Amino acid sequence: MDKFIFLLSEGIKNLWRNKLTSFSAIFSIFLTLVIAGSLVIISQNTNKVIEYLRDKYKIEVFFKDNVPIQKVEEVVASFNQIKGVRSTTLITKNDAEKIFKSQFGEDIMNLVGYNPLPVSCVVNIVKDDINKININPIINKLKSYVEVDEVNYQGRIIFQIESYYQKFIRIMSLILVTVIFITIFTISNTVRLTIYSREKLIESLQLIGATRAFIKAPFIIEGILHGFIGTILASALLVGGLIFGNDIIISLFSVKIEYDIKLLILLLGGISFFVSIIGGSRAVSKFLK
Amino acid sequence: MIHLNNVSYTYEKGGGVSNINMSIDDDEYAFLIGPTGSGKTTLLRLIYMDLLPQVGNVVIDEYDSTNIKQKRIALLRRKVGMIFQDYHLLDDRNLFNNIALPLHVIGYDKEEIVDLVAEALEEVGLDGKEDHFPNELSGGEQQRACVARAMIKGPDIILADEPTGNLDPVTSFELIKLLEEVNKEGTAILMASHNYNLIKGRGHRIIEIQDGTVRRS
Numbered sequence: 414m415d416k417f418i419f420l421l422s423e424g425i426k427n428l429w430r431n432k433l434t435s436f437s438a439i440f441s442i443f444l445t446l447v448i449a450g451s452l453v454i455i456s457q458n459t460n461k462v463i464e465y466l467r468d469k470y471k472i473e474v475f476f477k478d479n480v481p482i483q484k485v486e487e488v489v490a491s492f493n494q495i496k497g498v499r500s501t502t503l504i505t506k507n508d509a510e511k512i513f514k515s516q517f518g519e520d521i522m523n524l525v526g527y528n529p530l531p532v533s534c535v536v537n538i539v540k541d542d543i544n545k546i547n548i549n550p551i552i553n554k555l556k557s558y559v560e561v562d563e564v565n566y567q568g569r570i571i572f573q574i575e576s577y578y579q580k581f582i583r584i585m586s587l588i589l590v591t592v593i594f595i596t597i598f599t600i601s602n603t604v605r606l607t608i609y610s611r612e613k614l615i616e617s618l619q620l621i622g623a624t625r626a627f628i629k630a631p632f633i634i635e636g637i638l639h640g641f642i643g644t645i646l647a648s649a650l651l652v653g654g655l656i657f658g659n660d661i662i663i664s665l666f667s668v669k670i671e672y673d674i675k676l677l678i679l680l681l682g683g684i685s686f687f688v689s690i691i692g693g694s695r696a697v698s699k700f701l702k
Numbered sequence: 703m704i705h706l707n708n709v710s711y712t713y714e715k716g717g718g719v720s721n722i723n724m725s726i727d728d729d730e731y732a733f734l735i736g737p738t739g740s741g742k743t744t745l746l747r748l749i750y751m752d753l754l755p756q757v758g759n760v761v762i763d764e765y766d767s768t769n770i771k772q773k774r775i776a777l778l779r780r781k782v783g784m785i786f787q788d789y790h791l792l793d794d795r796n797l798f799n800n801i802a803l804p805l806h807v808i809g810y811d812k813e814e815i816v817d818l819v820a821e822a823l824e825e826v827g828l829d830g831k832e833d834h835f836p837n838e839l840s841g842g843e844q845q846r847a848c849v850a851r852a853m854i855k856g857p858d859i860i861l862a863d864e865p866t867g868n869l870d871p872v873t874s875f876e877l878i879k880l881l882e883e884v885n886k887e888g889t890a891i892l893m894a895s896h897n898y899n900l901i902k903g904r905g906h907r908i909i910e911i912q913d914g915t916v917r918r919s
Contacts, residue, residue, distance in 0.1 A: 416809045430794050617790050620750070621804040621855075622779035625772065 420627070424634025427607075434607040435639060441603060442643030442689070443650075445596040446681045449589060450651045453680055454672050456585050460541075461671055463578050467540035470548075472555065473565040474534045480560045482532065488560050489534045497551050502535045509533065531562065545579045546571070593688060601692040608632070608700050615700055629697045636693030640685030648678045703728045703858060703890060704749060708758035711748060719744050719914040722758070726859065726892055731885040733901045734894040736911035742894035745911065746861045749892070750782050751775045763858070780808055783852025783860040783889070787867035789844045791836040797823070797847055798832035804855045822850040826880060842873035849880055859890040866900060874900055 428435045476485050492501045509530035513521050548571050555564050618628050659670050704726040712718040719741040734742050747753045760767040765778040791800050805815045823829045826846040852860045866874035885891045910918035
């Protein structure tokens with residue numbers, strides 16, 4: 414227990430003993446976490462945008478005139494079983510007549526003397542899938558029904574939106590992974606700088622019989638503390654920025670940036686903990702014989 | 703206690719020791735003398751297993767250099783105290799913390815550490831200076847602090863590598879006497895020096911090394 418307290422206190426004291434390098438390490442963690450946190454917030458809000466856009470995807474299925482309404486209802490119910498379909502809405506001839514009236518302000522019965530509008534159905538597709546939604550299999554399946562006369566959809570737009578979304582996800586993931594690797598590299602180099610100034614300590618510890626774990630422990634504790642302080646500062650900046658930024662954005666665009674504070678802090682803390690341990694341990698290992 | 707059996711070690715750029723056979727007994731005080739570059743430091747490094755022999759083996763009690771693991775070397779060093787010419791004190795820690803460090807490594811509790819450091823400081827004549835930092839002490843005081851650090855864990859042997867190299871003759875003489883006191887308490891001492899005048903006539907064994915080989919043992 415005394416050994417653990419000693420190692421812990423050494424880690425804490427080292428923060429103060431090596432003020433300049435501690436500052437460099439904390440600052441590089443802080444910068445990384447601000448970038449990583451911003452990426453997380455952007456991707457969270459991108460999900461909202463893509464869900465909104467996907468909500469607007471519409472597939473309209475028109476049925477042949479001679480199909481009885483009971484059969485149409487059966488077919489529409491079976492559409493819900495198709496993979497990728499979220500919901501369906503049946504539009505009867507009467508519904509279509511009402512929609513026509515609300516859209517054009519005219520009663521179609523008065524115009525042509527009968528209701529020529531076909532029975533149709535709106536098919537909504539899933540919106541919360543992280544993977545690219547491929548609409549073609551759904552369209553092909555819908556067209557395979559003999560009761561279906563025509564299928565209308567915004568194929569090209571959907572394809573473009575989905576393609577851009579996938580590219581965005583890939584680029585964001587790549588940036589995040591790159592940022593994490595750069596941080597591990599930066600931290601391990603920063604710690605290596607602190608170790609150059611403490612080579613004498615490491616050598617002395619080795620000469621008096623300290624194990625590798627004993628020598629490494631204060632450096633790792635110090636690294637975790639750097640990460641902890643970096644996390645607090647980055648979280649404060651991001652959350653403060655979001656609160657302040659949201660006020661402005663709401664007043665200008667009536668849109669709010671969505672974020673989950675707990676998730677954000679947990680994620681930043683996790684990243685900093687991970688990079689501090691890996692970076693610190695990697696740097697000390699190079700100096701141990 | 704310490705046995706070097708047919709030990710050889712050659713550095714990449716040349717120099718080192720060859721075919722060393724010698725033993726140090728428990729409680730022995732021995733001087734290792736020889737000119738600069740004769741292999742004294744290499745021999746000491748082989749004993750505390752900072753270097754491992756390329757030929758032969760070093761045996762210290764139950765520790766054999768043949769295939770020894772890093773963790774076992776750390777354990778061995780807890781039984782060996784070391785003193786260097788350039789002190790190896792940590793400048794950012796006061797005397798108390800410098801001397802207490804070996805005890806933290808072993809895992810002593812706080813109260814024991816306080817008592818043992820006070821005892822060691824008194825023994826080397828530095829009581830009252832526990833709050834001083836190394837740069838606030840004279841060379842002689844720093845080297846006495848090194849003796850305190852080496853002896854505090856009750857080692858079986860203290861290896862001293864030119865401990866008087868930076869000291870004036872009077873302080874050097876006092877240091878040798880201090881190590882004699884430590885030796886009387888049961889710790890073996892092996893002290894390397896190139897200054898024959900300093901060690902002659904003290905009644906201790908002298909091991910002479912030249913060009914990497916033992917000439918007199």
